[in-house]
Amino acid sequence: MMVTRAPAETLSVLDRPNSYIGKTVPRPNLDRLLQGRGQYVSDLELPRMAHVVFLRSPYAHARIVAIDADAARRMSGVISIVTGRELEAVITPWVGVLSHLKGLKSAPQHAIAIDRACWQGEAVAAVVATSRAVAEDAMEQIAVDYEELEAVTDMRTALDPATPVIHASLGDNLAFERTLNAGDVDQALSGSEVVEADFVFGRHTGVTLEPRAVVADWNAAEARLTIYQGTQAPHMVQNIAALHLGLREAQVRVVCKDVGGSFGIKVHIYADEMATYALSKLLRRPIKFVADRVESFNTDIHARDHRCRGRIGVKPDGTITAFEIDDLTGIGPYSMYPRTSAIEANQVVNLVGGPYVTPNYRARARVVFQNKNVMCQYRAVGHPIACSVTEGLVDLAAAKIGMDPVEIRRRNLIADDAYPCASPSGMKFEQLSHHASLAKLLQMMDYDALRAEQTALRARNIHRGIGIASFIEVTNPSAAFYGVGGAKISSQDGVAVRLDAQGSVICQTSITEQGQGSESLTAQIVGSVLGVSMERVRVILGDTDNTPYGGGTWASRGAGIGGEAALQAAKALRQNVLDIAAAILQSTSGGLDIVNNSIVSADDGAPRIELSELARIVYFRPDTLPPGIQPELMATRHFVPRQYPFAFTNGVQASWLEVDTETGFVTLLKHWVVEDCGTIINPQLVDEQIRGGVVQGLGAALFEKCIYDERGQLTNANMADYLVPMSGEMPDIEIGHVVSPTRESELGAKGAGEAGTAGAAAAVANAVNDALRPFGATITEIPLTPQVILTALGRI
Amino acid sequence: MSTPVSVSLLVNGEPIDAFVLPRLNLADFLRENLKLTGTHIGCEHGVCGACTVRIDGEIVRSCLMLTVQAQGASVETIEGLSDSGEIADLQAAFRERNALQCGYCTPGMLMTAQDLLKHLPVPDRQAIREHLSGNYCRCTGYQAIVDAVEATARMRAERPA
Numbered sequence: 001m002m003v004t005r006a007p008a009e010t011l012s013v014l015d016r017p018n019s020y021i022g023k024t025v026p027r028p029n030l031d032r033l034l035q036g037r038g039q040y041v042s043d044l045e046l047p048r049m050a051h052v053v054f055l056r057s058p059y060a061h062a063r064i065v066a067i068d069a070d071a072a073r074r075m076s077g078v079i080s081i082v083t084g085r086e087l088e089a090v091i092t093p094w095v096g097v098l099s100h101l102k103g104l105k106s107a108p109q110h111a112i113a114i115d116r117a118c119w120q121g122e123a124v125a126a127v128v129a130t131s132r133a134v135a136e137d138a139m140e141q142i143a144v145d146y147e148e149l150e151a152v153t154d155m156r157t158a159l160d161p162a163t164p165v166i167h168a169s170l171g172d173n174l175a176f177e178r179t180l181n182a183g184d185v186d187q188a189l190s191g192s193e194v195v196e197a198d199f200v201f202g203r204h205t206g207v208t209l210e211p212r213a214v215v216a217d218w219n220a221a222e223a224r225l226t227i228y229q230g231t232q233a234p235h236m237v238q239n240i241a242a243l244h245l246g247l248r249e250a251q252v253r254v255v256c257k258d259v260g261g262s263f264g265i266k267v268h269i270y271a272d273e274m275a276t277y278a279l280s281k282l283l284r285r286p287i288k289f290v291a292d293r294v295e296s297f298n299t300d301i302h303a304r305d306h307r308c309r310g311r312i313g314v315k316p317d318g319t320i321t322a323f324e325i326d327d328l329t330g331i332g333p334y335s336m337y338p339r340t341s342a343i344e345a346n347q348v349v350n351l352v353g354g355p356y357v358t359p360n361y362r363a364r365a366r367v368v369f370q371n372k373n374v375m376c377q378y379r380a381v382g383h384p385i386a387c388s389v390t391e392g393l394v395d396l397a398a399a400k401i402g403m404d405p406v407e408i409r410r411r412n413l414i415a416d417d418a419y420p421c422a423s424p425s426g427m428k429f430e431q432l433s434h435h436a437s438l439a440k441l442l443q444m445m446d447y448d449a450l451r452a453e454q455t456a457l458r459a460r461n462i463h464r465g466i467g468i469a470s471f472i473e474v475t476n477p478s479a480a481f482y483g484v485g486g487a488k489i490s491s492q493d494g495v496a497v498r499l500d501a502q503g504s505v506i507c508q509t510s511i512t513e514q515g516q517g518s519e520s521l522t523a524q525i526v527g528s529v530l531g532v533s534m535e536r537v538r539v540i541l542g543d544t545d546n547t548p549y550g551g552g553t554w555a556s557r558g559a560g561i562g563g564e565a566a567l568q569a570a571k572a573l574r575q576n577v578l579d580i581a582a583a584i585l586q587s588t589s590g591g592l593d594i595v596n597n598s599i600v601s602a603d604d605g606a607p608r609i610e611l612s613e614l615a616r617i618v619y620f621r622p623d624t625l626p627p628g629i630q631p632e633l634m635a636t637r638h639f640v641p642r643q644y645p646f647a648f649t650n651g652v653q654a655s656w657l658e659v660d661t662e663t664g665f666v667t668l669l670k671h672w673v674v675e676d677c678g679t680i681i682n683p684q685l686v687d688e689q690i691r692g693g694v695v696q697g698l699g700a701a702l703f704e705k706c707i708y709d710e711r712g713q714l715t716n717a718n719m720a721d722y723l724v725p726m727s728g729e730m731p732d733i734e735i736g737h738v739v740s741p742t743r744e745s746e747l748g749a750k751g752a753g754e755a756g757t758a759g760a761a762a763a764v765a766n767a768v769n770d771a772l773r774p775f776g777a778t779i780t781e782i783p784l785t786p787q788v789i790l791t792a793l794g795r796i
Numbered sequence: 797m798s799t800p801v802s803v804s805l806l807v808n809g810e811p812i813d814a815f816v817l818p819r820l821n822l823a824d825f826l827r828e829n830l831k832l833t834g835t836h837i838g839c840e841h842g843v844c845g846a847c848t849v850r851i852d853g854e855i856v857r858s859c860l861m862l863t864v865q866a867q868g869a870s871v872e873t874i875e876g877l878s879d880s881g882e883i884a885d886l887q888a889a890f891r892e893r894n895a896l897q898c899g900y901c902t903p904g905m906l907m908t909a910q911d912l913l914k915h916l917p918v919p920d921r922q923a924i925r926e927h928l929s930g931n932y933c934r935c936t937g938y939q940a941i942v943d944a945v946e947a948t949a950r951m952r953a954e955r956p957a
Contacts, residue, residue, distance in 0.1 A: 004817065026891050026892060027891075027894065028896070030890075030891045030896065030899075031887070032892070033896055033898075033899030033902055034878070034887040034890055034891060034896065034899070034902060034906070035834065035874065035875065035878040036832075036833070036836075036873070036874030036875055036878065036902075036903040037875070037878075038899050038900075039834075040833075040900065041835075042837070043827075043833035133817075133819075194900065206934075207931055207932075207934060208934060209836075209838045209846055209898070209900040209901050209933075209934050210838065210898070210899075210900045211838075251943070258898070258900075259897065259898060260836070260838075260898050260900030261898045261900060261934050261935060261949020262898075263897070263934070292836070293839040293840055293841065401799070500953070514897075514898055515896070515897030515898035515899060515935050516897065517894075517897075520902065564827075568941060643930075647866060684894050685894060686891075688894050688897065688936060688940055689938070691936065691937035691939055691940070692897065692934075692935045692936050692937045693825060693937075694937060695936075695937035716840060718839075718843075719838075719839045719841065719843035719932070720841065720843050724932065724934070725938075726928075726929040726930075726938075727924075727925040727928040727929045727931070727933075727938040727941070727942065728925045728926050728928075729928035729929075730925070730937060730938050730939070732921075732939055733937060733939055755837055756937075
């Protein structure tokens with residue numbers, strides 16, 4: 001590990017004795033998950049709870065002529081059958097736009113479709129019954145008369161005059177367009193070698209192992225709705241549910257305990273979840289909705305359906321002179337609410353060319369509507385597209401001028417001493433470490449030895465390839481992400497820390513836990529700053545009634561934003577405790593410290609008073625304290641980055657793989673990542689975040705694709721036909737770090753959750769092309785299925 | 797289909813008598829009738845492995861088995877294996893190695909790993925990867941799980957018999 005920032009002259013809270021920061025410690029409370037005693041929403045049962053299933057449109061685009069539910073209504077156990085029109089009485093529709101994405105438009109979306117279904121899988125009626133099985137039985141007895149309408153499926157023709165307009169009121173199928181022009185691209189290209197390629201990205205989805213689940217419980221006597229939901233953003237759900245049900249935020253409580261996978265899938269609010277909240281209010285009882293796997297494939301957001309034409313200019317000496325992209329993406333029939341479906345294309349424009357010096361950059365991104373499932377933000381939003389296009393073009397440029405892929409990167413990556421600086425798209429970089437990262441990567445993988453091995457094996461007709469991908473990663477988003485566009489999604493987070501009556505610590509934080517280790521990092525930071533052992537720190541999260549208001553855990557913000565709030569809250573409480581200790585001990589707070597659960601003398605570390613004894617005095621014998629002392633054993637602090645809209649991180653990945661040119665199969669042999677996420681709180685958790693992210697990127701590279709037919713039918717909506725990485729195909733993944741702490745916070749932590757996914761597919765694609773170079777084949781499409789590879793090789 | 801039938805079985809050593817619909821699958825029976833929610837449901841079509849339980853010593857997908865098929869059988873779930881201490885060392889290795897993130901696949905993963913170690917006490921990494929390749933994990937990237945299983949195998953091999 002290499003640290004780029006010189007140590008501060010005075011010791012900070014990060015340097016305290018017995019600090020947990022920077023140490024691998026096991027996550028607290030793992031035993032309940034290991035014993036199968038977690039509390040996922042799908043496990044929850046409440047008294048009088050009913051189950052809802054949704055009757056979903058079998059057509060991608062159809063007018064709902066009539067719904068006959070009489071037979072179903074008469075079935076035993078059926079509580080209610082509710083149509084979109086009936087549900088409209090308790091919940092208002094929404095439009096997924098943000099004002100800072102100029103021109104973004106969408107149509108009003110209802111919790112349950114009214115009159116018309118716009119994708120295969122959109123709910124057209126809700127069946128509520130005493131059990132899910134009964135509800136499913138009843139659903140089969142509902143007769144819907146549909147008039148099938150022409151479906152818009154191919155994004156390449158969505159804007160053609162002959163293509164039907166999905167929402168007539170919008171005028172056309174263009175949801176959003178952004179163009180950017182920096183420097184002088186035409187002039188730069190005119191004096192350069194120019195390489196051009198069409199990059200195609202399969203539409204894929206998150207496949208959280210626990211499907212989306214919600215229990216909504218309207219208490220008519222309290223006029224309060226409690227929503228139990230596996231979500232990444234409880235306060236966002238609270239705000240949106242209140243808004244559309246005509247309630248005040250104080251009337252809605254969102255509780256989120258264990259969440260069975262999220263990856264951005266569970267940061268959105270889906271129409272069927274809105275319908276479940278509304279049904280609870282309408283029927284005045286708890287209602288449970290758990291998506292089955294087919295529903296998950298048809299309704300969990302999809303991502304990455306992009307086609308991007310890219311061009312790069314390069315001089316014979318390897319200087320990259322310009323990047324140009326024209327990106328097209330299809331988002332389904334609605335822009336998702338409240339985060340909108342234009343963010344990914346916008347990120348692609350922001351991120352292409354990001355690691356490189358090149359000042360000339362021209363981009364166009366168009367986002368179009370289709371009659372397919374909605375597309376929206378999924379792990380590493382836009383990053384894999386931008387990274388694959390950029391790094392694919394850089395490799396093509398290197399091949400064109402006969403330069404090694406590492407050498408062309410060395411000549412063009414932004415220098416490690418060039419910061420702060422900005423990209424041609426206006427992104428502000430504080431401190432990145434591309435060259436240090438690349439150097440570390442090459443050393444970890446022993447690049448020269450691998451190249452020699454590759455050459456030797458080629459002579460034996462074994463085709464292995466090396467792929468390199470540098471990347472930048474957006475983390476710690478400020479209000480610039482959503483708030484400026486009018487979305488009620490908090491970018492700040494808060495932590496409240498208090499000392500209990502036995503000298504233990506309770507922290508309430510607004511970030512959430514989906515397995516990343518939010519509880520652990522909060523306890524590590526608070527324990528370190530307070531001088532309290534981690535066993536004595538309990539973390540409460542995922543409950544809008546019992547945590548400060550904040551954003552939650554998404555976009556790699558938990559450690560950087562929630563962690564800094566925890567640090568500042570713990571510092572404030574520490575000062576309060578020392579002030580009280582000084583009064584009790586007739587000392588000064590500066591002369592005291594807290595170490596290992598005790599107040600000690602700062603100079604010699606001699607124990608003075610146990611925290612438990614201090615707490616006893618404060619809570620039970622405050623009469624013995626000197627007059628005028630009002631002990632505050634609780635402190636709350638909030639944090640949001642202000643100076644930089646995002647904390648950019650950087651890293652580089654490499655893939656080593658073998659292509660079987662007879663079968664088209666790819667065998668992953670080894671994968672390396674070097675990532676700079678600033679201060680590392682728990683090395684093991686960071687590494688495992690990166691590994692998990694890499695594997696999601698490898699899935700995109702080789703397996704994952706939502707396959708639609710020309711009528712908009714999703715033809716592989718099950719786990720047997722939609723392939724995800726399994727343990728047998730995955731390589732070991734080696735992780736290294738360069739550390740450039742952000743100066744925006746005292747903690748210095750940036751995010752690490754997107755890094756793996758951002759660059760993995762690009763590394764694999766470059767490695768496959770490297771392996772196939774003797775055949776003159778170039779592939780710029782993922783997933784790299786055997787069919788794609790054999791086609792490129794001219795074998796089929 | 798709509799008439800409940802009687803079924804008797806052992807679940808984690810405890811005799812259970814119940815009337816169930818013939819169509820009720822074992823995963824739903826464990827979760828809904830017995831409130832043993834450690835057995836998780838990920839796909840309901842036998843692919844993901846989250847619902848893996850042990851029946852008469854062999855691991856099965858409880859979503860693919862009807863409750864009535866378990867008549868007279870001994871069913872063991874993650875709760876039973878945890879309380880008996882049979883997999884305490886494997887669970888400790890998972891905790892130590894952070895071989896779980898969201899934890900949803902974990903009960904099925906532990907069941908499958910324990911099955912491997914019973915049949916092949918010292919598997920190499922590839923054998924571990926292959927045996928676990930019927931169990932989805934979407935969070936960890938699998939490497940930590942393979943490490944934890946490998947470490948457990950090594951510790952058991954070194955333990956005096």
